[in-house]
Amino acid sequence: xxxxxxxxxxxxxxxxxxxxxxxxxxxxxxxxxxxxxxxxxxxxxxxxxxxxxxxxxxxxxxxxxxxxxxxxxxxxxxxxxxxxxxxxxxxxxxxxxxxxxxxxxxxxxxxxxxxxxxxxxxxxxxxxxxxxxxxxxxxxxxxxxxxxxxxxxxxxxxxxxxxxxxxxxxxxxxxxxxxxxxxxxxxxxxxxxxxxxxxxxxxxxxxxxxxxxxxxxxxxxxxxxxxxxxxxxxxxxxxxxxxxxxxxxxxxxxxxxxxxxxxxxxxxxxxxxxx
Ligand code: PEP
Numbered sequence: 600x601x602x603x604x605x606x607x608x609x610x611x612x613x614x615x616x617x618x619x620x621x622x623x624x625x626x627x628x629x630x631x632x633x634x635x636x637x638x639x640x641x642x643x644x645x646x647x648x649x650x651x652x653x654x655x656x657x658x659x660x661x662x663x664x665x666x667x668x669x670x671x672x673x674x675x676x677x678x679x680x681x682x683x684x685x686x687x688x689x690x691x692x693x694x695x696x697x698x699x700x701x702x703x704x705x706x707x708x709x710x711x712x713x714x715x716x717x718x719x720x721x722x723x724x725x726x727x728x729x730x731x732x733x734x735x736x737x738x739x740x741x742x743x744x745x746x747x748x749x750x751x752x753x754x755x756x757x758x759x760x761x762x763x764x765x766x767x768x769x770x771x772x773x774x775x776x777x778x779x780x781x782x783x784x785x786x787x788x789x790x791x792x793x794x795x796x797x798x799x800x801x802x803x804x805x806x807x808x809x810x811x812x813x814x815x816x817x818x819x820x821x822x823x824x825x826x827x828x829x830x831x832x833x834x835x836x837x838x839x840x841x842x843x844x845x846x847x848x849x850x851x852x853x854x855x856x857x858x859x860x861x862x863x864x865x866x867x868x869x870x871x872x873x874x
Contacts, residue, residue, distance in 0.1 A: 607765075608642065608811075608833075609811075610644075610769065610811055610813060610833065610835075611837065612835070612837065614701070614815070615648050615841060615842060621652070621700075622781075623657075625649070625659065625732075628646075628660060629659065631644065631646065631660075631665055631844065633722075634848045635664045636664070640851060640857055642854060643666065643834070644664070645696055646666075647669060647670050647698050648668075649670065650668060650820070651702070654692075659674060661856070666696060666751040667694075667695065668694045668727070668730075669684070669698070670698045670716075672686045672699065672718050672729075673718070674718045675717075676679070676721060679784055684719070690724070690727050697729055697730065698771075700715035700731050700756060701732045702734050702775045706775075712874065713732065716756045719731055719756060719768070720760055720762050723768070729767065730770075730771050732772075732773050732811070734752075734772060735748040735754075740776065745774070746795045747870035749795070752765045753770065762803060765807065765829060769812070770810070770812045770813070770815070771814075772801070773814075773816050778816050778838065780816075781817070784816060786829050790829040790831055793832050807848075811833035811834060812832065815835060819840075819850075820846050824857055834854060835854065843852035
């Protein structure tokens with residue numbers, strides 16, 4: 600393992616999107632909770648649930664080594680913003696993470712880098728950890744501008760956030776074409792983009808390269824180990840597979856198994872890229 604990756608604790612974070620019911624959630628929370636309590640899990644685990652289930656998450660996961668959080672937050676601190684939930688409210692409630700800039704919100708809610716940056720800023724000020732998502736479309740990948748696209752997205756958001764200490768932000772690289780499609784990026788391709796994002800972080804401030812960068816996009820039990828073993832992949836943002844306790848737990852186990860093998864996999868991936 601590299602010196603740098605030793606300092607970045609892997610994170611496996613579920614994104615339930617707009618799925619769930621009180622009954623189904625109960626089983627899922629219980630399985631995750633039990634897995635965390637029966638195994639000394641060396642990676643960090645969390646779930647980002649729909650807002651109405653935050654209270655259920657808080658109760659079900661209380662005292663467990665499992666973090667929980669939200670999937671969106673207001674860009675404003677407080678005021679006449681009907682329907683919005685502020686970062687301070689989420690923090691007061693005990694949430695740790697909040698996803699910002701997910702490609703579904705960029706696409707369906709026309710979220711701009713400025714808005715995403717403002718949401719991230721609010722989250723950080725309230726003591727939450729924003730999970731800032733970036734990712735290219737298939738068209739951008741086919742045009743050969745995947746790396747530039749995600750670097751630009753990251754820089755654009757960081758322009759509103761400023762330099763931050765590594766424990767206050769998480770980045771998620773989620774290629775749009777891989778989300779919910781069953782078609783994941785290869786480990787080598789994902790590692791290449793993660794290395795570019797890490798270089799971009801390094802340009803933004805001292806220690807910024809220590810910020811964790813998750814991969815998201817059709818991570819499943821059968822591809823998790825390869826992806827999570829890459830040197831610059833510090834964990835996963837898991838959509839569909841986080842709704843199945845068996846699949847989610849299997850991915851957590853893969854993240855644990857990946858510890859220690861990052862350098863080897865990076866070498867294999869880099870060899871593949873050069874040839
Ligand atoms: C996501 O929506 O953040 C995601 C990664 O989805 P999936 O794992 O289903 O591709």
